[in-house]
Amino acid sequence: MSDRTAIKVEGISKSYGAVKALDDINLEISEGEIYGLIGPDGAGKTSLFRVLTTLTLADSGTASVNGRDVVADYQDIRRTIGYMPGHFALYQDLSVEENLNFYATVFGTTVEANYDTIKDIYSQIEMFKTRKARALSGGMKQKLALCCALVHKPEVLFLDEPTTGVDAVSRKEFWVMLKRIKESGVTILVSTPYMDEASMCDRIALILNGRIIDRGTPQEIISRYPDRLYAVRGGNMFRILKILRPLDGVLRCSSFGSECHVAMAQDGPDSSFLLDTLKDSGVEDSSVELVNPGIEDCFIRLS
Amino acid sequence: MEEKSVVIRNLVKKFGNFTAVDNISFEVSKGEIFGFLGANGAGKTTAMRILCGLSRPTSGEGTVAGFRIKDQQESIKRHIGYMSQKFSLYPDLKVWENIELFGGIYGLNDRQIAAKTDSMLKALSMENARDMYIRDMPLGWKQKLAFSIAMVHDPEIVFLDEPTGGVDPVTRRNFWEMIYEAAGRDVTVFVTTHYMDEAEYCDRVSVMVDGRIEALGSPAELKETYGAKDMDGVFTKIAGRAERGE
Amino acid sequence: MKEIFAFIRKEFKHIFRDRRTTLIVLIMPIVQIVLFGFAISTDVHNAVVDIVGDASDPAVQRIIQRIDSNEYLEVGNIYASPAAIDDRLRKGKISAAVCFEQNFDSNLAAGSTAVVRIIADGADPNTAQTVTSYIKGVIQSEQAEITTAMTGGGSVSMRPNVQLMYNPAMNSAYNFVPGVMGLVLMLICSMMTAVSIVREKEQGTLELVLVSPVKPFWIILSKIVPYMVLSIVNFVTTLLLAHFVMGVPVNGSLALLSLVSLVFVGSSLGLGLLVSVISATQQTAMLICGMGLTMPTMMLSGLIFPCESMPMWLQVFSDIIPAKWFIIMVKKIMIQGAGFTSIVKEFCVLLGMMVALLWFSIKKFKTRL
Secondary structure: OOOOEEEEEEEEEEEEOOEEEEEEEEEEEEOOOEEEEEOOOOOOHHHHHHHHOOOOOOOEEEEEEOOEEOOOOHHHHHHHEEEEOOOOOOOOOOEHHHHHHHHHHHOOOOOOOOHHHHHHHHHHHHHHOOOEHHHOOHHHHHHHHHHHHHOOOOOEEEEOOOOOOOOHHHHHHHHHHHHHHHHOOOEEEEEEOOHHHHHHOOEEEEEEOOEEEEEEOHHHHHHOOOOEEEEEEOOOHHHHHHHHOOOOOEEEEEEEOOEEEEEEOOOOOOHHHHHHHHHHOOOOOOEEEEOOOOHHHHHHHHO | OOOEEEEEEEEEEEEOOEEEEEEEEEEEEOOOEEEEEEOOOOOHHHHHHHHOOOOOOOEEEEEEOOEEOOOOHHHHHHHEEEEEOOOOOOOOOEHHHHHHHHHHHOOOOHHHHHHHHHHHHHHOOOHHHOOOEHHHOOHHHHHHHHHHHHOOOOOOEEEEEOOOOOOOHHHHHHHHHHHHHHHHOOOEEEEEOOOHHHHOOOOEEEEEEOOEEEEEEOHHHHHHHOOOOOHHHHHHHHHOOOOOOO | OHHHHHHHHHHHHHHHHOHHHHHHHHHHHHHHHHHHHHHHHOOOOOEEEEEEOOOOOHHHHHHHHHHHHOOOEEEEEEEOOHHHHHHHHHOOOOOEEEEEOOOHHHHHHOOOEEEEEEEEEOOOHHHHHHHHHHHHHHHHHHHHHHHHHOOOOOOOEEEEEEEEEOOOOOOOHHHHHHHHHHHHHHHHHHHHHHHHHHHHHHHOHHHHHHHOOOOHHHHHHHHHHHHHHHHHHHHHHHHHHHHHHOOOOOOOOHHHHHHHHHHHHHHHHHHHHHHHHHOOOHHHHHHHHHHHHHHHHHHHOOOOOOHHHOOHHHHHHHOOOHHHHHHHHHHHHHOOOOOHHHHHHHHHHHHHHHHHHHHHHHHHOOOOO
């Protein structure tokens, strides 16, 4: 990661009718980092990607990619970025090879010339190169799309929800690939609705309803979590939720896998208060433990 | 004996020489929350289509809500609820129109629909949203409404196909609380998800790999069997062995 | 330049890998020509013909017998006055009526012209044309016989006076060829171009292509070229079929015909682009092309209903349809053998439409989403 700025977003806003898709977005992404844009569907992730990839114009604000303005220098940007849209956007009736060759040609290059860039990923699907794209599995489609976005050696890679709808195992593989691409010096802006993927990024921005609600390294964001967080285990979780949620001093109470995360003010009551209350309500086998918050806890606090 | 909402024995579905579902058997009890997990292409969707009466099995026996999957598909469709993230409600219809539509589809008469509309909106505290267009509603509301509408005909079992994909953490949790309430009313919930923390909320979970059910049990049992600290670890261990793609 | 060829190659792959598209592009034109052709060249059998005139007149009698013995015609009722004919035609009881003037025989004998009138149902121009030509044939053979029978030279003339009810300027039976050509070229150029662009919009591939450094103009061009090539192929096949299988003459200049068609193809491509700009899904594009372009082309271009029998406002409306002008020109060139000078007006209109449509749609084609 260097200190040079790769993507700069200043005061970008964009509305579709009455809906404010992007509301005064400011971001600075450094060269060579994996920057995660994390938020649910409809948060504005795709809108921001489209502004940065010069596909739509923002209503106000400016943005640049590697020093090139997204409005004035859009043709230069198009030459130097790789983009993988949120849905599988390759030609279903063309084979793996034909798709790749097509995109290589469109970007004025050949697969052979840049084979090194895609070798790692392409080698995993090369055995299916005559297969039509529509006959590929989800994981393979994803790899092909990534190859197509990389085939012209882009400086910046935009990946819009590359792991959505992909199973947990394929998702992990995908992040390993991204790490390797990053090592070759490519800046990567990636969006995801999965909070647990935040830790895979160098820095992240949490986005909700068109607004950035927090940003920084995952560690920084977590360290800003102001409350004490307890994990409560045992018994029927939804019963526990019902008991704990109305209590004074409990700020938030939400299920987290097999646990229930309870946020309490730093100067509020401690774990014994929770245990006692649960015992009084007839939940005997519960345990309470002070835990470190995750990105999802931060997101819940901020939303 | 405990009442069963789903009983499946040796279910097989082949497409040509490709075996999408390879001899699976399982049962789901009434009022249970059953998580149906699997990697992409493991045969989840195919199996779910058969259970919902949308597709016929190649071989195998089974009942859903008491009706045979082989020859009573129409009855199955009438007696189950179904909701998916992709398709749920008509965005260009108002809230009450959606309720009326789906009530009508499931054979409710006008009086029943009117009563159902009132009670549903009251339960969701959406009385003021009666005339709102679905497209103008926040996602969380839409989802709750879609879930309620999937149960407009009081089905014994409701199938949820990735109901929370891409939804924000708060809305996702609120939704699961609704699932729990439904299960508390003895409705069986059959749910697929890609969020592994949600797998923890299920009473029992099955993991499909290459058309077979590779693991089946409560989250606690599975975590112990596979020596994993959470369901994500369990899933990675099981699904990582998959041989075929989608 | 390499990019363009990659694009065009890809476009052809799309066309030939989808069996339905291939079928539409290559088979449909042939099927349409053959279908229309046979529907039209169906022979008339036992068409009933009423006679109006003096049944005791010897010449009239002879002609009645000839009609009766003709294998395609059959004599219906014989009336003294034409009053009942209109009703009989309307109800479809008869295909035509032959009216003889008073003193037909004596007029003939006097060496002057005897007038015979043929009334047929012009609402069905194809049958009408066939029947009237049979009747004319009958009258002419009678006339020829009298002429040879008469000694001392001179000739008699029975002037058949054909009157078509409801469609006085009966259109030629070759109508269908220019019409089908217009329809086919329109479908291939407009519908296929629009759908192929909108499909990429829908699938999101356009997003990726737009993000590439390829200039939008080249993207448009790469979409246009394949369909232009296919239209030319189709133009040639329909023309060959029409000429050699259906026997439709090509009286005028082939080069002029090709030029006119090229201009029409250009305007159709412009229309297709325009549709692709305004529609977001393939269904919308199909609907707009189907309802907005194909239907009016069929209805207003004179392919099914003659333009002249349409209400005035519809006739005015049909003026904005490029196919109308194309069909008029093709008719003039192919059937009447007209030269450029007689189609200058239509040609200019079509050329103007092409330029305007192409300019407008290329300008409107967004470089962004």
